[in-house]
Amino acid sequence: MSQLEALVEDPWLHGLVIGFLVLNLLMAVGGFASWWERRFAARIQNRIGPNIVGPLGVLQPIADLIKMAQKEDIVPRDADRVLFNLAPALPTFLALGGAAVIPFAGSWGEDGRWQNQLVVADLDIGILWVMALAGLMVFPVWMAGWASNNKYTLLAGMRAVAQGISYEIPLLLSALVAVVATGELSISGIVSWQAEHGWLIWRLPVLGFVAFLLFFLMSLAEANRIPFDIPEAESELVAGVMVEYTGLKFGLFLFAEYVHTFVAALLAVALFLGGAHGPFAERVGPLWLLLKAGLLFVSIYWIRWSWYRFRADQLMVLCWHYLIPITVLLVMGTATMVSLGWL
Amino acid sequence: MSSPLHEQMPWHRRAPGTERGSRRPDPHLDLGKYDPEADLMALNMGPQHPSTHGVFRVKMFLDGEVIIKAVPYPGYLHRGVEKLCEKLTYIQLTPIVDKHDYVAPMTNEQAINVAIEELVGVEVPRRARWLRTILAEMQRIASHLLWLGTFTLDIGGTIGGGASVMMYTFRERELILDCFEALTGGRFHYNTHTVGGNRHDVPSGWDAMVKRAMRTIGARLSEYEAECSDNEIFLMRTRNVGIIDQYLAMELGLTGPNLRASGVDHDLRRDEPFHAYDEIDVGVAVARSGDCYARYQVRMAEIKESVRLVNLLIDGIPTGPIAALRGAKSPIAIKAKSGQVYSAIETPRGELGTYIIGGGDQKGAAAYRLKIRPPSLHAVAALPYALVGHTISDVVTILGSLDPIMGEVDR
Numbered sequence: 001m002s003q004l005e006a007l008v009e010d011p012w013l014h015g016l017v018i019g020f021l022v023l024n025l026l027m028a029v030g031g032f033a034s035w036w037e038r039r040f041a042a043r044i045q046n047r048i049g050p051n052i053v054g055p056l057g058v059l060q061p062i063a064d065l066i067k068m069a070q071k072e073d074i075v076p077r078d079a080d081r082v083l084f085n086l087a088p089a090l091p092t093f094l095a096l097g098g099a100a101v102i103p104f105a106g107s108w109g110e111d112g113r114w115q116n117q118l119v120v121a122d123l124d125i126g127i128l129w130v131m132a133l134a135g136l137m138v139f140p141v142w143m144a145g146w147a148s149n150n151k152y153t154l155l156a157g158m159r160a161v162a163q164g165i166s167y168e169i170p171l172l173l174s175a176l177v178a179v180v181a182t183g184e185l186s187i188s189g190i191v192s193w194q195a196e197h198g199w200l201i202w203r204l205p206v207l208g209f210v211a212f213l214l215f216f217l218m219s220l221a222e223a224n225r226i227p228f229d230i231p232e233a234e235s236e237l238v239a240g241v242m243v244e245y246t247g248l249k250f251g252l253f254l255f256a257e258y259v260h261t262f263v264a265a266l267l268a269v270a271l272f273l274g275g276a277h278g279p280f281a282e283r284v285g286p287l288w289l290l291l292k293a294g295l296l297f298v299s300i301y302w303i304r305w306s307w308y309r310f311r312a313d314q315l316m317v318l319c320w321h322y323l324i325p326i327t328v329l330l331v332m333g334t335a336t337m338v339s340l341g342w343l
Numbered sequence: 344m345s346s347p348l349h350e351q352m353p354w355h356r357r358a359p360g361t362e363r364g365s366r367r368p369d370p371h372l373d374l375g376k377y378d379p380e381a382d383l384m385a386l387n388m389g390p391q392h393p394s395t396h397g398v399f400r401v402k403m404f405l406d407g408e409v410i411i412k413a414v415p416y417p418g419y420l421h422r423g424v425e426k427l428c429e430k431l432t433y434i435q436l437t438p439i440v441d442k443h444d445y446v447a448p449m450t451n452e453q454a455i456n457v458a459i460e461e462l463v464g465v466e467v468p469r470r471a472r473w474l475r476t477i478l479a480e481m482q483r484i485a486s487h488l489l490w491l492g493t494f495t496l497d498i499g500g501t502i503g504g505g506a507s508v509m510m511y512t513f514r515e516r517e518l519i520l521d522c523f524e525a526l527t528g529g530r531f532h533y534n535t536h537t538v539g540g541n542r543h544d545v546p547s548g549w550d551a552m553v554k555r556a557m558r559t560i561g562a563r564l565s566e567y568e569a570e571c572s573d574n575e576i577f578l579m580r581t582r583n584v585g586i587i588d589q590y591l592a593m594e595l596g597l598t599g600p601n602l603r604a605s606g607v608d609h610d611l612r613r614d615e616p617f618h619a620y621d622e623i624d625v626g627v628a629v630a631r632s633g634d635c636y637a638r639y640q641v642r643m644a645e646i647k648e649s650v651r652l653v654n655l656l657i658d659g660i661p662t663g664p665i666a667a668l669r670g671a672k673s674p675i676a677i678k679a680k681s682g683q684v685y686s687a688i689e690t691p692r693g694e695l696g697t698y699i700i701g702g703g704d705q706k707g708a709a710a711y712r713l714k715i716r717p718p719s720l721h722a723v724a725a726l727p728y729a730l731v732g733h734t735i736s737d738v739v740t741i742l743g744s745l746d747p748i749m750g751e752v753d754r
Binding site for chain 2 (some may be wrong): 041044047238304309310311312313
């Protein structure tokens with residue numbers, strides 16, 4: 001890893017090369033996650049799942065892609081064409097952007113300090129960047145919902161905005177626990193602190209664990225996964241904001257969901273589970289991060305395939321009555337511990 | 344034993360909730376008199392909607408996301424079954440009514456044949472009645488399992504936990520369909536009942552097959568309960584949702600699990616026994632609250648009770664003929680030149696009644712008029728009351744909990 005880093009001293013070139021690597025990694029994860037999810041769901045449901053295309057059906061996503069590309073591209077007559085066509089492109093872009101500040105690997109330096117590697121852009125305010133992108137996430141959904149000019153998509157879009165805005169608050173607050181505890185605003189700073197002092201989930205007794213759980217739950221809500229997938233509640237709203245989309249545009253939404261979910265898992269790992277830190281971290285490069293994020297990813301889909309969905313109003317009650325007060329208390333508790341020097 | 348529908352209902356006074364200014368929703372709400380400030384939206388759910396259990400349309404008027412008025416429009420699946428039944432002879436009717444409640448074909452066949460037998464005056468042999476009871480109970484299990492699967496699908500989504508439960512329930516339903524296939528050769532449209540008895544006698548080893556299926560299903564019921572009533576989100580989604588009070592349920596003519604979930608202890612199997620139900624004790628499940636969760640509870644209890652009944656009945660199938668009129672050679676062998684009859688049996692969905700006036704054609708081999716009273720139609724009639732005040736998310740929950748089969752509603 002370090003050789004690779006040394007090769008690209010120039011920050012612009014560095015960003016391009018690492019960005020290219022990370023982008024492709026996430027795209028591959030997003031693409032093949034659909035195959036993996038279908039196999040996994042099939043195991044849960046006593047089915048076999050896709051097993052025809054390629055060995056164990058791994059090439060199923062490619063077959064799906066070809067199928068979707070062949071579909072007629074329909075834009076409803078009364079739709080707002082510009083917004084309608086722009087909306088599917090944005091979620092993937094925003095989801096991938098969040099991964100830019102996550103260090104994918106790291107090693108112990110000469111001075112005994114943790115050196116983060118494979119960061120596309122090591123922003124000083126990484127957490128703000130991530131939260132800003134998460135905040136923008138409601139726009140494409142709302143654009144799609146509004147531009148389709150369909151009552152179902154409109155309802156779905158309104159729900160998505162309500163949910164996105166509400167859940168951003170506890171998401172930000174639970175991420176703030178990590179910021180307050182480590183005193184760092186950059187993701188790589190938080191990871192370094194954890195590598196040197198211990199992962200936040202253990203280092204911060206109880207509070208860290210609760211904050212991690214809440215952050216994880218809120219990421220589910222941000223990524224619209226069950227039990228928080230109100231905006232695409234297909235039993236009542238058919239397919240949510242995606243009702244009017246066909247072919248590859250529809251596929252882009254699905255693809256963005258996988259990418260978003262994986263990036264959310266990456267973030268949770270970076271903030272609370274020590275990022276790429278682990279035994280033999282120098283040798284295995286990004287493996288630790290990917291392993292931890294992969295486990296979270298699995299649990300997200302495990303939850304998805306065994307739980308039901310909340311109702312829109314219950315979701316709001318859960319957020320405003322329980323999650324926000326709890327996260328505020330968490331931040332206050334962490335701040336108290338830090339100021340008393342218990343950390 | 345007379346029905347509690349006649350005894351409990353205080354017809355002389357208005358039911359609570361229907362007095363002036365009551366909280367029972369007005370299904371004929373005049374939208375012109377609704378709050379003029381409100382920004383109303385009309386939303387058509389269906390007829391091409393994945394969760395309307397067939398082709399069915401509900402027109403809803405929304406204030407925000409809250410429904411203030413709901414108008415159900417059935418009729419998209421109308422196939423003229425009743426008229427068709429008047430044109431065919433009695434013997435030819437069985438495969439036609441198979442298709443009308445396509446989730447419980449067995450009990451459809453039974454309902455029409457019981458009515459014709461009563462009209463013609465045929466005594467059904469005890470073995471056939473016993474076998475019909477077994478088939479009816481197995482069909483009830485299969486139908487309720489399918490209901491549970493589709494209901495969780497409505498709550499949990501086609502890509503989510505609901506789909507998992509549906510896969511499990513279909514796996515168990517398959518066992519019952521296998522038993523039916525071994526008996527009749529058909530998996531779905533059996534055509535096994537006929538006027539005066541059954542067509543297919545029990546094959547050897549069938550009782551062991553049925554017992555095995557019942558053992559599996561009985562053991563796996565706790566899995567469903569772990570997935571449903573032990574799940575906090577399931578409880579949040581079903582409790583206090585779509586409440587139909589006792590009086591409303593009786594006024595609308597709800598029957599079956601929907602009625603019992605509203606606290607009316609009424610079951611034709613016990614109150615007006617048909618088949619061999621007079622020889623056994625049927626435990627009737629009743630819940631009080633009348634919400635979606637109560638309907639879930641009643642159906643789960645009924646699956647358990649049906650498993651018990653099938654296990655009880657399968658051991659004691661009496662010997663003897665399975666049909667009173669063995670080998671009816673011609674379609675006009677059964678004749679009723681006059682007379683009329685109404686008979687009803689308890690299907691998985693409730694009281695499935697058949698009203699026949701005999702003497703349709705010259706020879707008397709067809710009905711002059713045939714009317715089917717489907718329980719699902721009455722369930723759909725509860726929607727304008729049950730939906731009001733809830734949000735769109737609850738529409739599919741409530742509709743699903745009432746378990747209407749559109750083939751039966753529209754016929």
